[in-house]
Amino acid sequence: xSADTPGSSWKVSLPCTRAxxxxxxxxxxxVIDAVLMTTEEVEDDVERWRLDAYLDHAPDAAMxxxxxxxxxxxxxxxxxxxxxxxQDWVTLSQAGLEPIREGRFVVHTAAHAVSPPxxxxxxxxxxxxxxxxxxxxxxxxxxxxLDALAVAGxxxxxxxxxxxxxxxxxxxxxALWPAARVVATDIDPVAIAVTHDNAxxxxxxxxxxxxxxxxxxxxxxxxxxxxxxxxxxxxGPLVSMAPELAAIAAPDAVIVLAGLLETQREDVVAxxxxxxxxxxxxxxxxxxxxxQLRGGATRYVPEGPFDPKGRDGWALDL
Ligand SMILES: C[S@@+](CC[C@H](N)C(=O)[O-])C[C@H]1O[C@@H](n2cnc3c(N)ncnc32)[C@H](O)[C@@H]1O
Numbered sequence: 001x002s003a004d005t006p007g008s009s010w011k012v013s014l015p016c017t018r019a020x021x022x023x024x025x026x027x028x029x030x031v032i033d034a035v036l037m038t039t040e041e042v043e044d045d046v047e048r049w050r051l052d053a054y055l056d057h058a059p060d061a062a063m064x065x066x067x068x069x070x071x072x073x074x075x076x077x078x079x080x081x082x083x084x085x086x087q088d089w090v091t092l093s094q095a096g097l098e099p100i101r102e103g104r105f106v107v108h109t110a111a112h113a114v115s116p117p118x119x120x121x122x123x124x125x126x127x128x129x130x131x132x133x134x135x136x137x138x139x140x141x142x143x144x145x146l147d148a149l150a151v152a153g154x155x156x157x158x159x160x161x162x163x164x165x166x167x168x169x170x171x172x173x174x175a176l177w178p179a180a181r182v183v184a185t186d187i188d189p190v191a192i193a194v195t196h197d198n199a200x201x202x203x204x205x206x207x208x209x210x211x212x213x214x215x216x217x218x219x220x221x222x223x224x225x226x227x228x229x230x231x232x233x234x235x236g237p238l239v240s241m242a243p244e245l246a247a248i249a250a251p252d253a254v255i256v257l258a259g260l261l262e263t264q265r266e267d268v269v270a271x272x273x274x275x276x277x278x279x280x281x282x283x284x285x286x287x288x289x290x291x292q293l294r295g296g297a298t299r300y301v302p303e304g305p306f307d308p309k310g311r312d313g314w315a316l317d318l
């Protein structure tokens with residue numbers, strides 16, 4: 001869909017559950033001719049979310065059915081369809097995205113440009129085809145954890161951000177540890193293209209970008225080991241990737257994991273413990289939990305064949 005055509009646009013809205021919103025936000029294979037935005041409608045009621053689909057054409061019955069199919073819990077609701085006259089739908093879809101501040105970082109859209117705090121760093125990240133504007137607790141929790149590591153005086157030489165989305169966490173790593181080699185990967189080629197554009201837009205240089213499923217990739221192997229491994233994906237893929245992420249971690253590496261609910265923490269921690277990693281810290285953001293682990297004293301060597309179970313992520317019942 002052309003993202004830069006001002007003029008009439010349409011908004012289709014339906015209620016949804018948090019699980020549906022997370023699935024939509026995280027889906028890497030969703031093909032739909034609309035920009036999808038999910039919003040928590042009622043603070044303190046995690047189940048009441050809303051899906052807004054922005055289109056640059058009037059939705060036909062097939063498009064309405066496609067949008068409806070994304071939120072089965074709303075099967076009894078008629079979608080609200082609103083025509084937004086002579087406005088730029090991209091700006092509209094981002095109108096609610098206020099800048100977020102986390103540690104020394106501020107993340108903003110062009111519609112809400114802000115200056116960085118003193119000694120801080122601002123990143124311009126537009127909402128669009130990749131996940132990671134900083135508004136989600138998993139991303140902001142990772143930003144906070146990275147900032148806290150720097151405040152504590154930790155230094156890293158080689159950093160990898162697996163499942164980079166918009167590239168934001170990789171960019172934060174380059175700001176905190178300018179001398180580090182930084183690698184950012186995603187299974188979704190669109191996310192890597194978005195990260196490439198975001199790097200240019202933010203003057204970030206030197207981040208090596210790879211399209212890869214997890215860490216089983218020759219280019220990642222060649223760049224390993226990493227003394228900081230970041231992965232904000234989802235609990236299912238994180239569990240299934242434990243051996244490969246542990247294997248690319250240097251001895252005593254810091255591993256930051258997010259995308260898991262607090263209720264999934266035990267399963268994720270157990271999967272990494274089986275690969276020699278120890279839990280050293282957590283940051284709770286509502287129902288979401290960010291983990292900080294330490295890699296084993298020696299580099300982990302995976303046993304057995306690669307097990308892709310759980311790669312579908314959000315559908316996995318942990
Ligand atoms: C929840 S988003 C996080 C994006 C960003 N890192 C952030 O913190 O905002 C998860 C990202 O992981 C990517 N992803 C999902 N499965 C993956 C896999 N098996 N290997 C690599 N990336 C994956 C998705 O395409 C998506 O961009």
